[in-house]
Amino acid sequence: MPEGHSVHRIANQFAASFVGDTVAVSSPQGRFADGATRIDGARMVDAKAVGKQMFLEFDNGLFLHVHLGLYGSWDFAGDFSLDPTTKSSKGRMGQTNQRGTVVDEAGEDSWTSIGAPRRSRLVRVGKPLSAARMRMAEQEKQEDDVDLEGFPPEPVGAVRVRLLAETVVADLRGPTKCEVLDAAEVDAAIAKLGPDPLVDSPKKGSDRFFERVHKTRTAIGLLLMDQSVVSGIGNVYRAEMLFRARLNPHTPGKDVPEETVRALWKDWTKLLRSGVELGQMMTMDGLSKADYRKALARRDDRHWVYHREGLPCRVCGTHITMEEAAGRKLYWCPVCQA
Numbered sequence: 001m002p003e004g005h006s007v008h009r010i011a012n013q014f015a016a017s018f019v020g021d022t023v024a025v026s027s028p029q030g031r032f033a034d035g036a037t038r039i040d041g042a043r044m045v046d047a048k049a050v051g052k053q054m055f056l057e058f059d060n061g062l063f064l065h066v067h068l069g070l071y072g073s074w075d076f077a078g079d080f081s082l083d084p085t086t087k088s089s090k091g092r093m094g095q096t097n098q099r100g101t102v103v104d105e106a107g108e109d110s111w112t113s114i115g116a117p118r119r120s121r122l123v124r125v126g127k128p129l130s131a132a133r134m135r136m137a138e139q140e141k142q143e144d145d146v147d148l149e150g151f152p153p154e155p156v157g158a159v160r161v162r163l164l165a166e167t168v169v170a171d172l173r174g175p176t177k178c179e180v181l182d183a184a185e186v187d188a189a190i191a192k193l194g195p196d197p198l199v200d201s202p203k204k205g206s207d208r209f210f211e212r213v214h215k216t217r218t219a220i221g222l223l224l225m226d227q228s229v230v231s232g233i234g235n236v237y238r239a240e241m242l243f244r245a246r247l248n249p250h251t252p253g254k255d256v257p258e259e260t261v262r263a264l265w266k267d268w269t270k271l272l273r274s275g276v277e278l279g280q281m282m283t284m285d286g287l288s289k290a291d292y293r294k295a296l297a298r299r300d301d302r303h304w305v306y307h308r309e310g311l312p313c314r315v316c317g318t319h320i321t322m323e324e325a326a327g328r329k330l331y332w333c334p335v336c337q338a
Contacts, residue, residue: 004232005275007049014047021165028155035180051231069176078168196231197269213253221249239331240283305331
């Protein structure tokens with residue numbers, strides 16, 4: 001499932017490509033025909049993410065609410081602009097000021113896609129309308145880059161929603177949630193979510209997070225994955241944040257010191273901003289330029305504990321432990337996080 005940085009990047013892409021334009025909305029698959037009719041022909045005026053949820057606002061007072069879930073994805077095609085965080089890099093990788101292309105072997109790459117796919121299609125910026133295509137999702141099979149014939153291209157597969165502006169089209173497939181809401185319903189949906197560092201102010205976000213963590217004895221390792229406690233954290237960020245804090249994932253929320261809770265919020269703010277910029281979940285600090293470039297290309301080289309079951313801890317050498325926690329895999333070091 002896409003973590004928070006991916007959804008913010010997708011919202012940024014909509015802001016760059018659709019906001020300000022009148023949009024033709026349809027449901028080629030047919031399952032969203034009634035919802036599409038309600039926003040068809042309206043002008044998109046805003047695009048924002050809160051955690052793993054995205055809200056596209058139209059000038060008729062309605063919103064398209066999308067939660068990609070495990071299988072959802074967006075395809076963009078046409079003459080679109082990359083979102084500013086990607087476009088501004090012009091092939092420069094993050095904060096290293098290294099020019100050139102570093103392609104992540106797993107497809108989680110900031111230049112060829114901004115949605116952290118497992119496999120990505122090549123983005124060809126500056127080509128004619130028929131040549132640009134981009135997939136934004138959590139999982140994607142490797143495909144050859146093929147020129148699109150004409151614009152808009154014919155829908156491929158079970159497209160739940162198609163958003164079509166003058167020069168760009170976005171197709172949504174397989175979301176967990178796709179619905180049209182009014183402003184009051186959007187407010188109610190957001191009220192159920194925990195704070196998001198890119199939405200809440202630093203103090204308000206930190207206060208809300210501390211309040212929700214400290215009122216329960218639920219383990220902190222479960223609380224970080226609870227979207228009503230904090231928005232956007234998934235399995236990768238959960239494991240990495242707990243290790244970076246040297247915090248035992250089984251510690252009850254009430255027993256985590258306040259300074260540690262607020263430090264977790266500060267770290268989540270840092271990691272989320274980095275993820276939006278890079279398009280990758282880079283959670284290791286202090287890397288040399290060579291190691292940083294290596295980590296951009298290979299996921300196994302940019303995490304402390306995630307997906308490292310049985311391998312030695314990068315700090316103490318103890319084998320990393322993996323256990324099931326509420327149906328998800330939790331990775332941690334039993335010594336560093338004792």
